[in-house]
Amino acid sequence: MSARSAAQRSPAVANDGRSVRLSRWWADRWVMIVALLVLGYLFLPIAVVAGLSFNRPSSRLSYDFHEFTLDNWRQPCATSEMCDAVVRSAQIGFLATVGATVIGTLMAFALVRHRFRGRSGINLLIFLPMATPELVLGTSLLALFVSAGVPQGFWTIVIAHVMFCVSFVVVTVKARLAGMDRRLEEAAMDLYASEWQTFRRITLPLVLPGIVAAALLAFSLSFDDFIVTNFNAGTTVTFPMYVWGAAQRGIPPQVNVIGTAMFAIALLLVGLSSLRGGRSRRAALPVAAPAGRGAPAPAGPGRRATGPS
């Protein structure tokens, strides 16, 4: 907007109409052009991963494209260790998601719907894990498990993942709950619905998109986590840990098949959710759960969702 009106005002003496038009065109578009270039930068590695999934590498340690093949897609589990790791990551992700979603949703309800003492302390407890470097989360849990004599493995990973996912669940569900129209519930109560009926028939269906979004976010955080897992895995190997280890010994090309498949599945989920969410636009977007930790904007400054008030 600013660019256009500025251009109108600018000394359009127009001794050369074309160059003025060109500079106006540029003033109008340059932001969009830069933005598209940046998006290109963001997608470049994805394109490379997809390309490499059809590659037959010249040697184990080579990262260059050598020869086209469909073998990797035909036999994604040629390296059985890798597929075991994928399955293990999925199991851990599932358990961590269930745990974090349940306890996080309960917390979100308490925070939005109730008054109680100690609110700021609870807010701090939820906010701090998101602001703490993952490295510190990982090493401190390691210190705890070692000093308590707990052997590390599958379950310590689940415990750790629930821990760092809870905060993100709380923030996501809270945002949904806070934006909800209370009058719908009041209407139900006015029409003689019991408290439980109101919850089952009105509250839960309205909050559900937020809970689903939180669960998807938790799953992707857990599935993709490396740093915290690395410190608490013992000898258990998840998919990111497999990739990390393989990076020293040589990466099987099937890793790129998994990477591409993950991307496609997530994209499909987003597509489906935005199709379904067409009616209630508010529900559509939060499902776009990224796989990186800290992905959501916690201390959303506008709403002060997380800041201990």
Added chain:
Amino acid sequence: MTALAQVSGGSGPARTPPPARPGRHRLLPYLLLLPGAAWLLVFFAVPLLQLAAASLYDPTGSLSTGYALTWAFGNYPEALQAYWPQFARSFGYAGAALVLALLMGYPLAYAIAQKAGRWKNLLLVCVVAPMFTSFLVRTLAWKTILSDNGALVGLLRDVHLLGPDGRLLATPVAVVLGLTYNFLPFLVLPLYASLERLDHRLLEAASDLYAGPLHAFRTVTLPLSMPGLIAGTLLFFIPATGDYINAELLGTPNEYMIGNVIDSAFLVRLDYPQGAALSFLLMAAILAVVFVYLRRAGTEEVL
């Protein structure tokens, strides 16, 4: 995804204060909070104390003989003396990556928020979509892009930006590029949330009052996007400083950051006191930077 959730909730109904329910359900909120709060206390707060204790263990102990808590504060200066280059590198690389990310992320967030029209949601998904693939797999893809036989290095050699044997992989440039790439969406999303709420009538008013585009940006857009800018910078900087995956996969030991040292202290050298001391130093340093930054940025809303 709160940024998105928040945004799509947008300027919707203002948050209603929790209703008072006198007498009834006085215990209910505590019951709802109990499992989550207990989990975070036991597996987040207590471990931090344990880590603090471990950083003061007698450094002559070992995992097999056991550690004694001797309040060995000397662990801290020793660790810092041995590894200050990695510390400096962590902050240097993360800072350089932040500058790059701001240069790329601000136009991107602005374009999506103000110029994209009905493509807004699609472009937002595009910002997040790269994260659907595994972090490590994406980082390894940069190994291919920056490889010595790759098109990019070839091009840079042809235009003499790189010498005939110049490389990108295994240099600080590769690590900074990797950090920028991996954490850019964390910067863009909150920034977008702020810019989306920007009322462009303000910009029109500025231009009516004879402000040039640059002046309007400095006096209107930038100050109004400050909350998102601050949140985004922190969300970018904190994980980038603690990251060691990029340094390991795209760099060499000469590019190692503090995370690499902590990883090896805990998992390879099994020197727990040192690893714990370094972890705490990292956290303290990050907190200090964040604190100074927030003071200077003059916003208390974020924390």
